[in-house]
Amino acid sequence: MKVSLNWLRDYIDIPADLDPRSLGGQFTMTTAEIESIEEVRADSEGLVAAKILSVEKVAENLTAVKLKLKDRTVETVSAAKNLWPGQIVVYAPPGAKLAGQAIVETAVAGRASCGMIAPSEALAMGEVKGEAVFLPPRTAAGSAIDGALLRDWIIDIDNKSITHRPDCWGHYGIARELAAMLELPLKKYPVTPLKKLQDESLPEIPIEIDDPVLCRRYSGLVMTGLKAQPAPLWMQVRLARVGMRPINLIVDLTNYIMADLGQPMHAFDGDKVERIEVSVTKPAERFRTLDAVERVLPGGALMILSHRKAVAVAGIMGGADTEVTETTEKLLLESANFDPASIRKTATALGHRTEASTRFEKSLDPEFTVLAIQRFHYLAGKELPKMRLASRVSDCYPTKLPPITVEVDLDYASRFMGQPVTFEQAKKILERIEFKVAKGKNRLMVVKVPSFRSTKDISIQADILEELARFIGYGNIQPELPRVTVRALEPDRMHQLLSRSLAMMCEGRGYCEVHSYIWYDSEWLKTIEYEPGRTLELRNAAAAGQERLRREMAPNMLAFVDRNRHFFGDIRLCEIGSVFEPGQSGQDDAQYRHMMLARAERTDEGSLLKAVKADVETWVQQVTGRGISYQQVPADKVLPWESPLQTVQVMVEERVVGRITVVPVECRLRIDQHLRRLGIVMAELRLNSIVDLEPPITKLGQIPTFPEVELDFSVLTPAERHYVSLADQIRQFGHPLLRRVWFVDSYEGASVPVGMRSITLRARLGDAQRTLADEDLTTFRQAFVQHLESAGLKLR
Amino acid sequence: MSSGMEEMASQIDDLQKKAESDAQSAGSLEALQAVQAAFIGRGGALNEILRGIGKMPAEQRGQVGQMANQAKKTLEERFALRRKELEAAAGQAEQSKVAQYDPTIPARREAVGSLHPVTIVQRQIEEVFSRLGFIVVTGPEMESEYYNFEALNIPPMHPARDMQDTFWLGNGKLLRTHTSPVQVRAMEKYGAPLRVIAPGRCFRYETIDASHENTFFQLEGLLIDRNISIANLIAVMKLLLTEVFQREVEVRLRPGFFPFVEPGFELDMRCEICGGAGCPTCKHSGWVEVLPCGMVHPNVLKYGGIDTDVYTGFAFGLGLTRLAMMKYGVRDIRVLNSGDLRGIIAAEKLTGPTIVNGSRP
């Protein structure tokens, strides 16, 4: 929200020598963050008011304008639009300076042009540019434009940091904060006394509120004798600089008060709206708002009706049919208080947030409605001497918020702050921001919260402590390390597993950690010809095609392999991330953490597959203390990036932990022709499946007294026979000298007959009582070979 | 001399000649050893001849024996001579081997691997907090509205719940917009007193550009105990930043609004670039916003089942992604989720040390 320093000076005498930047800095430290603070300086001089006598078109987009000054008339050629005789404009005569340029007599389009109708830039009117500036009709022709209007400072307060401070959405509230901060008095808010607006001889506006929760208060006033005319220049300039375009006096007044007090208002044409009903819509009602847009209203939107006909979307925007126009002479002024959630909901549903709705959704103080009307009357009266009241202030106030009183324990406050807080100190601070403070029992302090802080901002002791702390100054609190209770909390096993797994893969086994998005990319799925089936979906995706949350990490990882293959010969990627599965038949949707590994190299897939298996086996062994077994995934169950032959399920005990696969050439070619010779092996592992598997404690063996002997046996087995069945056979073997048998290696190649595989096993033998003799080895060898042969395995 | 003897003498003579020539042509000590064994070793040719002596007349035996011994002696000398020659040659070869050996040559490069920059920063902070007795916990990325908003004192239709910031799922859940939901989850699980941090991924419905991501990492911290004060919060945050930046840091607190803390603060650090004088990085304020923090709102403690009469606490959030960008000079945030190793891994980890450092883009 933009704030004008000149505007603030209406309410507080900020010392002239105080640098506005340092003022902004202090505000940041006590109240809210300031995004920027910038000086506004219109480098203009000698501007005057001039009355238009006649307008004559001289060329496309150019008019010759006769202007009356104090005691002479001049003619100037202007490009300004919407000029009519009788209007009063800001004019720069020859010799004046306009936005840094000296004005001289000249000729435009072949006509002598004396001076220039000043565009809005001449007055540094913010975003409003290139337009003539019109003055109220009573302005004397030739009168000088006040030079004080040419300079200001505009402070931009971060909206997010005042979300909780409805009182800070207007200049008067900001001035209150500054006054407290600088310890200066805050001036009284200038308004017409309420009594003057309560003339009992005038009628009351009938106001009916259907839902007192959604509309806490509705106040109104009818005035006549209005004229469509420009607002005073100072008001236009201020509005423009804080980001609101000047329109006409009535609209500008409502905007001005919104930026001044924070209370939005709406002006209805008083001839079209003379009674008020506040009610909610049925779904899909249509309504044309004053920006001439036909809008479909969401059901339950709060509306302002008159004779049960909609005239405004409450708190958001008025209707096109009842807005004030050039000819309006009578107006019904609305100043109301609506439920913030309801306004927010409707504004969100309409996709249309206005300055008004932004304020209403912050929970405005209902006490402000009548005050805003008094302020309107005060400001309008100065501009419109013929304005008369046509009603008394009418006020329907069904939901008065109870006043809030908070008890503050000063001992608690001192502990909370980390330094002593005294009653006197607290009282002094709180009274500066209009809280009322009294001593309570013991060390209690009773604080009455002003209404403008009572709507949601302040309700509990901690809220008061914040007020105290920020005015004491956080910089004045001495840091002190806490005294804490020693407690051994149960560790988060998932975090431990994540952390160890990454360390193993990325620091121990040469993988590079990457991060990918948790959604699929539909284009990529098409490329790899994958349809994931049921997925969880985002209602508002980051981009079209990114709606579906991934069920597995492999597709994104495959994209990463493709991205990196141009630059690296040996790619090892690892990622730990989330995947999401829709619940089966009424069960909750689930999320899991996966570890995804990918290795790609221009090498034979067999050795790459062995390497990835080794990575996975080592990992499982380290984190669970267990071995794994593999189960082939049937060819009809493989996914598009999985080879029908070389895809295995990784099992730890009876649990499925994940899959390891060779990416088949068909899949690689779908991605790119260049991937033909790039071997890619991937493993996707579900951490949740093993997170509870603590490594069992294995007692360590004694170092044998008599030497043990290891014997290697290479057996030939038909290549189609699986290791698991072979291992099962060998498991049957027993011998008194046998300590262990384990797998060493497998080999297929030149020295092994085609269609066969050589498997090397190692046996360790020993005896606790003696050293083994040659014949021990011989008899063992015979027994073992016999067992192998009975299982159909020939020694190589 | 009898013909038998002559024959014997000529045999010995031939043998000697052959042995001498073989010794000369032996190119190495091993070969020479073999030649020596073949001729004068125990089973050598000379012994073979001597074994034949027994069949000879006795008067001839002595003469032949003498001849054989003479031959053996001569050969031994020849072999010794040749050994010396070969040894000298071997010494030279050894010397040239020493000269060719380069102790400074690097090993062949193995894949080194690397953690993601965000993970490295995360680890460092976890390590700092572990030393302070905080445990590290995780939380779900798909989160309920309750934990992400309601239990954090952000009721429905609260302006802080802006629809455009949250990724909503068809099932009514959402992708957590911050790591703060873990605060309440940790309170529920552990109760008070409590010291935890929760690093993790967060998601915001935002347009992506060089400095905005919809997927990023945060680290949440929470300390709850008896009599925890604002003074404690400031001290712990100062300690944290001192550890992270490895030097004494100057910090300041100013008001910041977050519904789950009261009071809420923004913690600023003296700008590193300008040292406080003011520069574009710090928007000429001399301070850089580092982390939001605050005293845990009593409502949040209540949602977490903590007795607010006994306990108070503070919470803070660290932008891990932003910290990693600062630390590693990542200019475009999108690189971090791109999987492009050129942008997320130091080149040296992939190639080994740099020999010439040219200009880096």
Ligand SMILES: [Zn+2]
């Ligand atoms: Zn700086």
